[in-house]
Amino acid sequence: MNGLLIIGSAIMVFIALIIVVFVLVYQRRMYEKHHKLIELELADQKRLIEAEIRATEREQKRIAQDLHDDTGASLTALRFHIAQLQDSPQKRAMTKTLSETTYKVRNVCNELLPYTLEELGLSDSLSYMTNRMNDTVEIDVNFILISDDGTIQLEQNEELAMYRIVQELLSNIVKYAEASYIDILLTMKDYTMNLEIVDDGNGVIAMPKDHPGSFGLQNIVSRLRYINGSMVRTLRKQRGTTVEIRKSLK
Amino acid sequence: MQTCLTVNGNEYTPAFDIGMFDCSPNSYWGYILQSLSFALRILFVYVIITGLFELATSIMSTYHINNLFLFHAHFFIEFLAISAIFFFSYDSVFWRGVVGVFLVFFVIFSLLDQFYFDAWDPFKANERYAEGLMVIILCVGYYISLLRRPIHRYLERQPMFWLASGWIIYFAGTLYLFLFSKELLAMNRFHFWQIHAILNIGLNIIYVISFVKGRRL
Numbered sequence: 155m156n157g158l159l160i161i162g163s164a165i166m167v168f169i170a171l172i173i174v175v176f177v178l179v180y181q182r183r184m185y186e187k188h189h190k191l192i193e194l195e196l197a198d199q200k201r202l203i204e205a206e207i208r209a210t211e212r213e214q215k216r217i218a219q220d221l222h223d224d225t226g227a228s229l230t231a232l233r234f235h236i237a238q239l240q241d242s243p244q245k246r247a248m249t250k251t252l253s254e255t256t257y258k259v260r261n262v263c264n265e266l267l268p269y270t271l272e273e274l275g276l277s278d279s280l281s282y283m284t285n286r287m288n289d290t291v292e293i294d295v296n297f298i299l300i301s302d303d304g305t306i307q308l309e310q311n312e313e314l315a316m317y318r319i320v321q322e323l324l325s326n327i328v329k330y331a332e333a334s335y336i337d338i339l340l341t342m343k344d345y346t347m348n349l350e351i352v353d354d355g356n357g358v359i360a361m362p363k364d365h366p367g368s369f370g371l372q373n374i375v376s377r378l379r380y381i382n383g384s385m386v387r388t389l390r391k392q393r394g395t396t397v398e399i400r401k402s403l404k
Numbered sequence: 405m406q407t408c409l410t411v412n413g414n415e416y417t418p419a420f421d422i423g424m425f426d427c428s429p430n431s432y433w434g435y436i437l438q439s440l441s442f443a444l445r446i447l448f449v450y451v452i453i454t455g456l457f458e459l460a461t462s463i464m465s466t467y468h469i470n471n472l473f474l475f476h477a478h479f480f481i482e483f484l485a486i487s488a489i490f491f492f493s494y495d496s497v498f499w500r501g502v503v504g505v506f507l508v509f510f511v512i513f514s515l516l517d518q519f520y521f522d523a524w525d526p527f528k529a530n531e532r533y534a535e536g537l538m539v540i541i542l543c544v545g546y547y548i549s550l551l552r553r554p555i556h557r558y559l560e561r562q563p564m565f566w567l568a569s570g571w572i573i574y575f576a577g578t579l580y581l582f583l584f585s586k587e588l589l590a591m592n593r594f595h596f597w598q599i600h601a602i603l604n605i606g607l608n609i610i611y612v613i614s615f616v617k618g619r620r621l
Contacts, residue, residue, distance in 0.1 A: 162580040163599050170540075170576035174569040177547045177559070184554040 203376045204311075211314065218267035221259055229256050261286070268317055276306045276313040277340055280320060284338060291328050294335040301342035307403065308347070308381075315377040316349070316399075319385075322370045323351055323397055331355025331395070345403045354394040443489045444563060444618040450485035451611060454478065479531045483510055483538070486571065490542045493564050495553070499545045506538045529585035536575035536582060543572040563618035570610030577603040 233252055239245045264270075264286075270279040277299045284297040299306075308316065320338065327333055333355030341348040378385055383401040390396065437448055457478050464471035484507070491503045510531070517530050546568045550559070559565045578600055585596070 159581070159595055160599065163577050163603075166580050167573055167577040167603070170573040173544075173547070173572060177550060178565075181550055181554055181556070181559050184551060185557050188554045189557075 200380065203380045207311075207315065207376065207380060214266040218263045221263050221266070225259055226256075226263075229259065261290070265321065268314075271313055271317055272310070276308060276316055277301070279313075279317055280338060280340065283317075283321070283324075284336075287324065287328075287336075293328060293333055295324075295338070296335070297338045297340070299340050301340075306340065306342055306347060308401075312381045312401075315381045316383075316401075319374050319377050319399065320349070320351070322374050326370070327351070327353050327355060331357070333394070347401045347403060349399040351397045351399075352394065356393070357389045357395050439619045440615065441563070441618055443492050444615060446485055446488050446492075447567070447611065447614065450481065453481055457481075476531065479535055480510075480514070483507075483535045486539055486542070489564075489567065490546060493546065494549060496545075496549055499542075499549060502545060503542065506542070510534060510538065529582035532582045532585075533579065536579045539571050539575045540579070543568045543575075561617060563614040566610050566614045566617060570607045570614070574603045574607040 229252065233249075233256075236245060236248050236252060239248075268279055268283075270282045274282065281297045281299075284295040287293070287295045306313075324336065324338075327336055331353055333353035335354055337350075337352040339348075339350040339352070341350075374385070378399070381401055383399055386398045386400075388396045388398070437445060440448060457474055461471040461474050464474070487503050487507050491500055494500050494503070513534050514531050546564070550556070550565070556562055556565075581596060581600060
């Protein structure tokens with residue numbers, strides 16, 4: 155009976171042990187499989203986002219070129235014709251309106267296709283963008299770069315994505331935040347790029363999770379995913395918002 | 405749980421069980437209660453209560469007082485603690501419901517057993533057997549939920565996995581013992597408690613491992 159007792163208990167313990175080991179091994183396998191599936195899905199998603207971004211950029215480039223070549227040429231022709239007219243208040247008014255229109259078209263072209271990005275790189279393009287904003291809006295926009303060698307090393311597509319994100323965020327601040335200043339701080343340290351956009355607005359600067367249907371914000375999300383970046387918004391106690399975008403370069 | 409039996413005119417040696425209490429985590433883990441998750445805090449409180457029961461049963465055994473009512477009371481506390489731990493560990497509403505049903509069933513079964521089949525003072529293992537079966541089912545439920553949602557890369561780092569494994573091994577090993585407990589105790593008490601003590605020591609070691617793995621600090 156003692157033998158039976160020991161054998162019976164041992165068999166039960168053995169069965170329980172088999173179950174435990176089975177769960178341990180099978181769960182590990184399932185985890186690996188699940189993890190691989192997620193990685194594949196993410197890679198697919200990234201490819202889709204990349205294709206979408208490329209298509210958008212291509213379309214924007216086409217519009218910018220059309221604007222530059224057709225509308226720009228027409229405006230130049232118009233300027234030439236107006237110059238032929240005799241000096242009069244109407245001519246001066248037309249010239250002024252034409253200059254404003256030319257300036258606006260150039261701005262739109264530049265927003266659609268940031269030529270500066272290819273030529274100057276991200277930091278100088280952002281600096282250029284802030285200078286232009288200072289000319290056009292009544293907000294004090296400052297750009298500060300902190301980097302050992304004064305440059306930001308990103309791939310061209312990543313630079314464009316970052317540029318677009320900043321563009322969208324600044325546009326939102328200008329439109330909704332009622333801010334009097336915007337500080338853009340771009341830091342490069344320990345293989346991490348950190349971009350902070352600080353304003354003294356009313357804190358209504360929208361984030362993707364607040365407005366999931368917004369096209370501009372969806373663009374930010376797509377581009378963040380594309381560059382494997384992260385974004386955090388902090389509302390300050392007194393007034394203002396800080397948006398921090400971080401990307402690891404390792 | 406030490407069971408210093410004085411039934412059938414025999415007194416069982418508590419040597420194994422007292423040793424087990426010494427290696428249980430009561431004294432060592434007191435200062436890190438705050439660092440444990442909610443489920444492990446329940447386990448911690450249960451271990452403390454078990455320690456007090458051990459003390460009481462030892463004293464009563466020394467003075468040859470029947471201490472089996474403590475043994476039976478311990479079933480309730482143990483099952484309540486295990487059920488609560490599983491309840492807070494399950495993600496599934498179904499399995500939480502199962503925990504509730506088992507609790508109700510266990511209380512009804514214990515009362516019926518108490519009033520119609522057994523008294524407090526003799527050794528009875530019907531409740532223990534029922535408890536063992538239900539805990540094994542709860543452990544299997546936990547494993548099923550783990551396999552449905554493979555979110556942990558290393559299961560061996562999860563305290564709940566250790567606990568479920570400890571319980572399934574302990575209760576599977578003692579299921580056979582408690583099913584035929586009356587007959588086995590009448591025939592040969594030594595091996596009965598020896599096997600139980602080995603499994604119980606193993607379970608206590610697993611409690612210690614769970615506390616170590618479950619520390620958040």
